[in-house]
Amino acid sequence: MSFNDDVFRTLSTEQSLAYLEDVQPGRIVMRRKEDIEIFPINFVVDGESIYFRTAEGSKLFTLSLNQDVLFEADGLKGETAWSVIIKGTAEVLEKPADIDHAETLGLKPWAPTLKYNWVRINASDISGREFEVGEEPERY
Template identity: 40%
Template sequence: MTADPSHDTPTAHTIEEVPETECWELLAGEKLGRLAVLAKDGVDIYPVNYVVSNGAVYFRSAPGQKLVDVTASPFVAFEVDGVHERRRWSVVVRGDAERLAFDSEIHASGIALLKSQAPTEKWNYVRISPKTITGRRFTSR
C-alpha cells in the first residue's frame, strides 16, 4: 500500500484489500446488497435486504425467478458497498445459496425479523455459505 507519510492514510490512488474480519463488520453495518445469480440467459443481479449471522449471509425471497435461479445454480456472488469517511469500500461474498428448510435454522439466523423494503411477502429464507469473502477500499476524490 502506498501511503502519504505525512497523513498515515492511503493516497487517492491506493486500492487497499480489506481483511476478512473487517469485511464481515462492513457487511453487518449495511442492509441492502446485490445478489448475482446464473440465469437461463446469463447472469442476473437482484437487490436484496439481508442480515449477517454465524458467518453467513441470509436473505428472504418471494417465489419467482430469483429463487428458481438460485435453486438451479446455487453458486452465487453477493456484493455490498458503501462509503465511510470519504473512503469507498466494496465487499464480495462468493458461495453456495440454499433455501432454509427448518424453523430452527430460520430463527437462529435472525432472518425472520428482517424487514424488507419491497412490498411483497417473502416466506422463503436463503443462506449464502461463503467459500470466499473479499473486500477493497479506496479514497474518494
Template identity: 30%
Template sequence: MIPGYFVTIDADECLRLLGEGTIGRVAWVSSRGLQVLPVSYTLVGDAVVFTVAEGTILGELSRPTKVAFEVDDLDTQTATGWSVLAQGETTPFAGDKEALKSLPWVPGHQDIPIAVELSFLAGRSVSAESD
C-alpha cells in the first residue's frame, strides 16, 4: 500500500502553479452578495490578471476590491491534485497589454484589464492512499 499525503506548497511553487494555469475562480463580496466566478487569467509578475466588461458583475472589480483567487488541478483517476489560494486587492492593470492577448475565452467586449496584487498565497497538494 502506498500512503497518501496532504502537504503544504511553498509560495514559490504556488506562483509557479498559478503561472501554469489559465482558468481560476475569483471570489468577493459584491453588491449582490458573495460571488465566486470562473475567469480566464494570466500571471504577470506576481499579479493575477484578467479582463472584465463594464456593467457586469465582474466589472465591479474595476474598483479596488478585496478578493480571493483559487486555482486547482485534480486528477480523479489517480486521486491526486493541488490547490492554490491567493488573496489580494484588485487594481487597474497598467502593464503591457500584449500579455493579455489570449484573454478572455468568453465572447463579448471584456476590455477592462484587472490585476490582483497578491498579499497572501497558500497551497496544498493531496494524494489518496493507493494499492
C-alpha cells in the first residue's frame, strides 16, 4: 500500500464510462512516427466505445498512419475530481451500417464546419481514478 492509496480511488470500467457521459470535451492522443499530437474532441460514449466526428486534416491523416490512440477526459463533480484514460485503436467508419449507427448517437460538431468522417475508438483498456479535492498536507 502506497502513501496515496488513501487519497486516490480506482474506478471500475462502469464508473469510468459513467463519468464520461457528463463531460465535454475529451482529448485524443495520436502518434505520427516521432511526433505525438493531442487534439480536443467532442465525443459520445456508446457501450465501451468512443465516437467522434472529424473533417479532412491532421487527425484523419494521422489515423491513416497509426490507429493506436489514447483518449482522456477529466472533470470535477462537486468536490470529487476524476480522470479517465482509454487505450485503444481508432477506426474511420466506412461500412454504411456502422455510419448509420453512429448517426443515431446524436453527436453534433461544436465548430460550424462540415465533419463527414466518423471515428470509433475501440477500447482495449479503460482506467479511471477519483479523489476528493483538498488542501496539500503539511510537509514537515
